[in-house]
Amino acid sequence: MNHAPHDQLTHDPDGPVLLVGGYGTVGAELTRMAAPHWPLLLAGRTVARGADLARETGATTVRWDLADPEPFASAVRAVVSVVNDPDDRVLRAALDGGVPYVDLTRWTARVQRAVTVAALRRPTAPVLLSSAWMGGVISLAVAALAHELGGADTVDVAIRWDLNDRAGTDSVEFMDRLGLDYEIVEDGRRRSVAPLGDARRVRIGAFPTRVARIDTPEQFTLPLTLGTTTAVTRIGFDSAASTTALLAAKRIGFFRWGRGDRFTSARRSLLYAPGDGGTALVRVDVTHGGRTRTATLTDPAGQAHLTAVGGLLGLRRVLGADGAPAPTGVVLPEQTPLPDGVAAALAAQGVTLDTARDRTAERAA
Structure with missing residues (x-):
């Protein structure tokens, strides 16, 4: 019987923001927007692809291939998923670690599943499912x-x-x-x-x-x-x-x-x-x-920039950095205070x- 990898994200309020897919088309846009505000950790399957962007923005790169069974572990302030997460690895790791989470990449059926996964785990940190068109x-x-x-x-x-x-x-x-x-x-x-x-x-x-x-x-x-x-x-x-x-x-x-x-x-x-x-x-x-x-x-x-703008505003929301207290539990972008x-x-x-x-x-x- 195959078991899902036990990825471990732990919450460090002074740690970096983890961008999974942070050097893809949308991820690179979000990295440039977020870099002036928080330390960043860019995760993806091919670290070399993010080297130039990391040098440009002062970010750090790390390998996390969501198709690879090797577990991933890190202590982070928040996580934004900017890639498809078909097995909910990023979501589950954030939920288990009590890490504020933003998702930009799910189609409707996967949003419905994410709501169920999150509800069953009773999140202790904000979970913003911001996959409506163009990052919410x-x-x-x-x-x-x-x-x-x-x-x-x-x-x-x-x-x-x-x-x-x-x-x-x-x-x-x-x-x-x-x-x-x-x-x-x-x-x-x-x-x-x-x-x-x-x-x-x-x-x-x-x-x-x-x-x-x-x-x-x-x-x-x-x-x-x-x-x-x-x-x-x-x-x-x-x-x-x-x-x-x-x-x-x-x-x-x-x-x-x-x-x-x-x-x-x-x-x-x-x-x-x-x-x-x-x-x-x-x-x-x-x-x-x-x-x-x-x-x-x-x-x-x-559109890549517009999606990244949605990601930036979502990140500010779950961190309470937009002028309103951070939310609790699962929220959607239209529930902005x-x-x-x-x-x-x-x-x-x-x-x-x-x-x-x-x-x-x-x-x-």
Whole structure:
């Protein structure tokens, strides 16, 4: 019988912040943001890859391969998981050691599992599951708009994916989920829907963009945390031709019959073609009591940077370094105690949250 490795993280309030995956595409962005504030320990499977970043930021590198049975041990102030953690090794080690924990990389089913794992272990330190789109930044924007309105009955999110942007392979693993139906809440009722359905045209910033449904964790969490009766997230490319190709692949059933390992590269190639950099654009519409607030999130440094911003704000949250006491137990980003400070916190990292009222989406089949 195989036994899981007994990784040991212990809490040292004066120790380094452990970034698991700290020199990947998103991890490197987060490392640069966090380095001025805390000592950092960057963990990954190939330490040599992080050498230049460590020299640049003054961080220390250490090997932790989550696929290797060799146990890992360290004393740390907090841990941020910036890689997929399929067996919950990082999460379990943080829970067992009473270490504040932030996660940025889980799709919905794994968020659900993480909540269960954490609840069974009765965490003594904060556990922030911040895997909503772009490191939980979407959920923070929703919280800010809901605070203005006094609630959030409906939430519509529209993502414009810039094909020139930088992207790590982990960030497009959700392509492997496009053949699986998922559960949403609409009009207060739960039902299953297929990915890439219900396409419509939405103006995101200055750009009309065709978007379609995609499974993201905030659609699961917002009805539980904010009482949202409808939560929908859709995605589209900055290239109309690429969006058309993606929807055509869905129509012919590619994401169902092409789910095996044989087609992994073909599936991911539809999203994973990273360039030198692009702009991350997301539109968020929140309605409550007949009133609507719309926000456009813009990060000219791209989606990896925006995700890292979510990680930085999450790290501040679990350490109580954002002006409010650290939380207890399992929390989600939209449960921020400082919703009126979201826009300023984002602006400090170069991200704008442009808000307006009573805008409506343009719908198209």
